Amino acid sequence: MSNPSLYNDLNIREGAPLSEIKAAFRKMAKTCHPDSAGPGREDVEKFIKAQTAYKKLLATAVAKNRARRKGAQEREAQPYLWEGRREEGLDIFYSLSVLRPEAGEGRRLVLPAKTWEACPRCLGEGRTLTRIGLGGLHRPTLCPKCEGRGSIDHPTKLAVNIAADQVGRGRIRLRRAGLYHALSGRRGDLILELAWVDRLTKTH
Ligand SMILES: [Zn+2]
Numbered sequence: 010m011s012n013p014s015l016y017n018d019l020n021i022r023e024g025a026p027l028s029e030i031k032a033a034f035r036k037m038a039k040t041c042h043p044d045s046a047g048p049g050r051e052d053v054e055k056f057i058k059a060q061t062a063y064k065k066l067l068a069t070a071v072a073k074n075r076a077r078r079k080g081a082q083e084r085e086a087q088p089y090l091w092e093g094r095r096e097e098g099l100d101i102f103y104s105l106s107v108l109r110p111e112a113g114e115g116r117r118l119v120l121p122a123k124t125w126e127a128c129p130r131c132l133g134e135g136r137t138l139t140r141i142g143l144g145g146l147h148r149p150t151l152c153p154k155c156e157g158r159g160s161i162d163h164p165t166k167l168a169v170n171i172a173a174d175q176v177g178r179g180r181i182r183l184r185r186a187g188l189y190h191a192l193s194g195r196r197g198d199l200i201l202e203l204a205w206v207d208r209l210t211k212t213h
Contacts, residue, residue, distance in 0.1 A: 019063060092202075100188070100199070125162050127160055179202065
């Protein structure tokens with residue numbers, strides 16, 4: 010999104026909102042449009058640049074709005090409320106209040122989650138060599154990128170289908186969906202702690 014030169018071409022500050030982008034382009038069009046009275050060659054070039062910038066910024070803003078709306082819809086449609094999250098070792102615990110489905114039906118939850126990969130900086134070792142002094146001595150230090158874990162994460166979504174006969178269960182364990190320790194290759198579990206409710210309202 011952030012492309013300073015596009016904003017520059019429109020003479021506005023970086024990250025200006027859509028309303029300002031539109032206003033700036035209108036202003037520019039008035040003074041520099043090739044059809045307006047006697048624009049110089051410089052003006053025409055300026056206008057063409059501004060037009061290109063305007064189109065790009067507009068397209069980005071539209072795409073962003075669409076993504077935001079979609080995200081809001083997804084959140085709205087989710088049949089659960091967050092109650093908390095904690096970690097124990099490599100296991101992650103999500104506490105959720107889940108809307109009880111109609112009898113005989115299951116529930117599908119789309120949860121925020123993370124995918125893990127070996128840290129590209131230390132290649133999963135968790136440590137990097139730091140040079141000390143001038144003698145070419147290296148000392149292993151905790152990898153600053155992964156903080157010694159050996160793995161880094163990316164946000165993703167995890168869809169969990171709770172079958173009709175699992176509805177009402179207080180705990181559902183998803184094997185190997187927890188934290189990842191690249192050095193040992195161990196993966197924790199994701200444990201859902203579920204409170205089944207008939208209405209989704211925050212109780213605290
Ligand atoms: Zn690392």
